[in-house]
Amino acid sequence: MTPLALRVDPGAEPAPVCRLDSPPLSVVARPPEWVAPGLTRKMAAFLATRPATPCLVVDLDVVEANYHALHAALPEAEVYYAVKANPAPPLVARLVGLGARFDTASLPEIDLCLALGADPAHLSFGNTIKKARDIAAAYERGLRLFAFDAEEELRKIAEHAPGSRVFCRILTDNAGAEWPLSRKFGCSPVMARDLMRRAADLGLEPVGLSFHVGSQQTDPSQWDHALALVADLFRGLRADGLEPSLVNLGGGLPTRYGRPVPDVDVYGAGIRAAVARLFEGPAPRLIVEPGRGLVGNAGVLESEVVLVSRKDESEARRWVYLDAGRFNGLAETEGEAIRYPLATDRDGDGTGLGPVVLAGPTCDSVDVLYDRADVRLPLSLRAGDRLRLMSTGAYTTTYASVGFNGFAPLAAHYV
Amino acid sequence: MTPLALRVDPGAEPAPVCRLDSPPLSVVARPPEWVAPGLTRKMAAFLATRPATPCLVVDLDVVEANYHALHAALPEAEVYYAVKANPAPPLVARLVGLGARFDTASLPEIDLCLALGADPAHLSFGNTIKKARDIAAAYERGLRLFAFDAEEELRKIAEHAPGSRVFCRILTDNAGAEWPLSRKFGCSPVMARDLMRRAADLGLEPVGLSFHVGSQQTDPSQWDHALALVADLFRGLRADGLEPSLVNLGGGLPTRYGRPVPDVDVYGAGIRAAVARLFEGPAPRLIVEPGRGLVGNAGVLESEVVLVSRKDESEARRWVYLDAGRFNGLAETEGEAIRYPLATDRDGDGTGLGPVVLAGPTCDSVDVLYDRADVRLPLSLRAGDRLRLMSTGAYTTTYASVGFNGFAPLAAHYV
Numbered sequence: 023m024t025p026l027a028l029r030v031d032p033g034a035e036p037a038p039v040c041r042l043d044s045p046p047l048s049v050v051a052r053p054p055e056w057v058a059p060g061l062t063r064k065m066a067a068f069l070a071t072r073p074a075t076p077c078l079v080v081d082l083d084v085v086e087a088n089y090h091a092l093h094a095a096l097p098e099a100e101v102y103y104a105v106k107a108n109p110a111p112p113l114v115a116r117l118v119g120l121g122a123r124f125d126t127a128s129l130p131e132i133d134l135c136l137a138l139g140a141d142p143a144h145l146s147f148g149n150t151i152k153k154a155r156d157i158a159a160a161y162e163r164g165l166r167l168f169a170f171d172a173e174e175e176l177r178k179i180a181e182h183a184p185g186s187r188v189f190c191r192i193l194t195d196n197a198g199a200e201w202p203l204s205r206k207f208g209c210s211p212v213m214a215r216d217l218m219r220r221a222a223d224l225g226l227e228p229v230g231l232s233f234h235v236g237s238q239q240t241d242p243s244q245w246d247h248a249l250a251l252v253a254d255l256f257r258g259l260r261a262d263g264l265e266p267s268l269v270n271l272g273g274g275l276p277t278r279y280g281r282p283v284p285d286v287d288v289y290g291a292g293i294r295a296a297v298a299r300l301f302e303g304p305a306p307r308l309i310v311e312p313g314r315g316l317v318g319n320a321g322v323l324e325s326e327v328v329l330v331s332r333k334d335e336s337e338a339r340r341w342v343y344l345d346a347g348r349f350n351g352l353a354e355t356e357g358e359a360i361r362y363p364l365a366t367d368r369d370g371d372g373t374g375l376g377p378v379v380l381a382g383p384t385c386d387s388v389d390v391l392y393d394r395a396d397v398r399l400p401l402s403l404r405a406g407d408r409l410r411l412m413s414t415g416a417y418t419t420t421y422a423s424v425g426f427n428g429f430a431p432l433a434a435h436y437v
Numbered sequence: 438m439t440p441l442a443l444r445v446d447p448g449a450e451p452a453p454v455c456r457l458d459s460p461p462l463s464v465v466a467r468p469p470e471w472v473a474p475g476l477t478r479k480m481a482a483f484l485a486t487r488p489a490t491p492c493l494v495v496d497l498d499v500v501e502a503n504y505h506a507l508h509a510a511l512p513e514a515e516v517y518y519a520v521k522a523n524p525a526p527p528l529v530a531r532l533v534g535l536g537a538r539f540d541t542a543s544l545p546e547i548d549l550c551l552a553l554g555a556d557p558a559h560l561s562f563g564n565t566i567k568k569a570r571d572i573a574a575a576y577e578r579g580l581r582l583f584a585f586d587a588e589e590e591l592r593k594i595a596e597h598a599p600g601s602r603v604f605c606r607i608l609t610d611n612a613g614a615e616w617p618l619s620r621k622f623g624c625s626p627v628m629a630r631d632l633m634r635r636a637a638d639l640g641l642e643p644v645g646l647s648f649h650v651g652s653q654q655t656d657p658s659q660w661d662h663a664l665a666l667v668a669d670l671f672r673g674l675r676a677d678g679l680e681p682s683l684v685n686l687g688g689g690l691p692t693r694y695g696r697p698v699p700d701v702d703v704y705g706a707g708i709r710a711a712v713a714r715l716f717e718g719p720a721p722r723l724i725v726e727p728g729r730g731l732v733g734n735a736g737v738l739e740s741e742v743v744l745v746s747r748k749d750e751s752e753a754r755r756w757v758y759l760d761a762g763r764f765n766g767l768a769e770t771e772g773e774a775i776r777y778p779l780a781t782d783r784d785g786d787g788t789g790l791g792p793v794v795l796a797g798p799t800c801d802s803v804d805v806l807y808d809r810a811d812v813r814l815p816l817s818l819r820a821g822d823r824l825r826l827m828s829t830g831a832y833t834t835t836y837a838s839v840g841f842n843g844f845a846p847l848a849a850h851y852v
Binding site for chain 2: 104105106109126127128129130131134148149150151152153154171172173174175178193205206207208209210212213216326328329330331332333334335341343345349356381383384385386387388389390404405406419420421422423424425426427428429430431
């Protein structure tokens with residue numbers, strides 16, 4: 023990957039405002055107003071109160087606007103929010119109010135959604151790795167939609183959630199994803215066909231198939247490849263006498279970090295065209311499971327510079343240590359995979375920029391955020407200054423450790 | 438790194454029992470009794486109660502025995518326990534009772550030690566990255582020993598902890614370490630010499646130097662190289678009119694995972710010989726900061742198998758998913774760096790062993806523990822079985838996330 027300048031130039035083009043022209047469910051009460059790249063007026067107003075750092079500030083209006091934009095781009099699909107991306111109660115409650123559905127990974131996530139008013143019929147237990155007792159508890163709570171990718175899992179579901187609807191996750195490759203997935207989830211299409219028949223034999227309702235093109239997927243055509251595979255399997259399953267009807271498109275919709283990404287409309291148009299072209303007979307029911315795509319650009323993480331140093335007087339590159347690092351919010355900088363845009367108090371102060379390594383506050387040497395990336399920050403930067411990481415609404419609070427090195431988990435404010 | 442069989446063969450040599458022949462401070466009240474590799478009688482008795490999984494069980498007698506063994510191996514050194522390795526109050530309290538000192542990374546760690554009865558004069562604020570207000574708070578609590586590696590940090594210490602003793606961390610390479618450190622900590626020896634003079638100018642007491650040879654350091658000669666660098670710097674500092682007296686040997690002492698590691702006596706003898714050979718004049722005061730070396734082999738992590746699957750019928754290698762993964766305890770499997778020995782309920786049941794990929798329970802594809810490592814587990818293994826990871830007393834509970842995917846942080850029991 024080519025090194026990128028991460029820093030947001032205040033003069034650069036503004037982040038794209040989400041399209042709001044055809045909200046399908048309700049009118050957006052408070053459309054977000056962007057005052058700088060990655061920063062809404064509400065985020066800026068909250069940060070102006072100088073909250074203790076590190077902290078995340080999430081503008082729920084951005085989440086709502088993203089939700090409506092996705093609905094407009096892909097009106098046929100039911101939107102199941104991937105709760106793991108950010109399970110904050112105010113955020114989940116807002117989505118419940120909008121009529122969203124929820125893709126859940128565990129019983130605690132299920133209970134969270136139900137406690138906030140979600141209908142159990144609108145929840146999917148989307149983790150392919152579930153304890154038998156958790157399947158039973160989910161069934162007891164009214165869930166009837168379960169993911170699987172293995173025979174042992176099917177048997178657990180058949181025993182503890184009899185008659186439920188199940189979908190099989192298939193393996194696809196993840197070219198184009200900035201946070202690609204391993205082979206951990208899914209099975210081969212050949213095995214999926216066998217397992218779907220097996221599901222029917224076990225008294226379950228094998229409703230369809232799912233896949234995942236990889237998180238922060240920047241290539242919309244990746245859904246095409248996966249959909250072709252699914253359409254082919256649908257034909258095979260129909261030949262077997264089954265009636266598959268559900269295509270779960272998974273997650274992977276990107277958020278805007280440093281580089282522009284295609285608009286959600288581009289993804290929607292591509293997926294709709296591929297479905298129309300590839301599937302015979304009645305149009306399949308579509309599910310989409312956005313996490314990052316709904317909440318990523320809704321958050322800004324405010325941190326404090328703790329130390330600026332050099333390893334030797336002869337080195338031009340400085341080390342900038344923040345009070346936020348890989349163990350209290352910025353886990354997705356592992357391997358420098360996700361590159362958040364940055365802004366500081368001193369941007370544009372005329373001192374110029376110089377190269378830095380950006381690191382977290384712990385005594386752990388893997389707690390380095392960006393080393394290979396060509397990050398440049400003001401030469402005037404010093405301890406006590408504030409540094410903001412943009413588009414940090416997803417996968418930050420939840421990855422935070424319980425208190426590694428004694429540092430508290432990431433605080434968060436929902437405005 | 439050559440792939441290793443991780444599984445503990447019940448017929449293999451037992452893990453080395455810590456030497457207890459010359460405890461310097463007190464008699465060990467309850468020497469640990471090993472009933473299997475990595476498992477003491479007390480751990481086994483607790484696990485026999487079938488505690489909810491996943492959980493860590495730590496035998497504090499092992500910690501105590503390790504502490505005495507280190508003292509016996511390196512009687513000249515003051516032992517500062519690196520609290521970050523495992524800050525559990527019962528564990529820290531046991532070490533306070535033994536007369537241990539404490540290397541702390543943050544104000545919460547300092548407050549924890551003080552609340553458990555540690556003397557502030559026995560605490561070092563060992564993190565080189567400290568907020569000014571945390572330095573002030575530590576000074577107010579009575580701490581007078583601070584680490585630094587940069588001029589800006591020195592200025593903060595001089596202002597907020599006037600007159601304190603300071604030691605400068607120098608950069609060394611980490612050959613031989615299984616968890617090597619980056620260049621995040623320390624400065625060049627040339628800069629260290631300048632900064633030590635600067636410390637004196639600022640009214641601080643520049644007492645010495647520190648280094649770190651990398652965590653889980655399996656090559657005892659690595660301390661030699663670093664000590665030679667420090668001895669050379671001592672000569673330079675004396676020529677500058679300073680009187681350095683403290684050598685902080687850092688951490689890095691290994692614990693026993695799959696492969697044998699040299700006994701702590703070997704490290705002690707090597708360090709003592711190097712110090713005697715390299716340092717002129719009065720013997721320096723020595724500090725050692727063990728974390729993993731004191732608590733690693735004191736813990737066992739009990740997990741439950743959630744799913745055993747194949748990705749295709751043609752694949753021999755199974756996927757085994759546990760209820761413990763990278764986000765609820767096993768963070769140090771990142772890059773398959775730390776390879777914990779494994780044991781299951783079904784070991785030796787006659788079904789034979791087969792290759793597996795071992796993974797955690799979350800919907801995150803990086804939550805894979807061992808893929809390249811040639812892990813082999815019983816062919817009879819299935820969901821509901823228990824699997825134990827040995828030598829997991831260090832860096833497990835604290836790295837756990839607050840609840841990624843809704844999974845609770847790692848529970849722990851101290852026996």
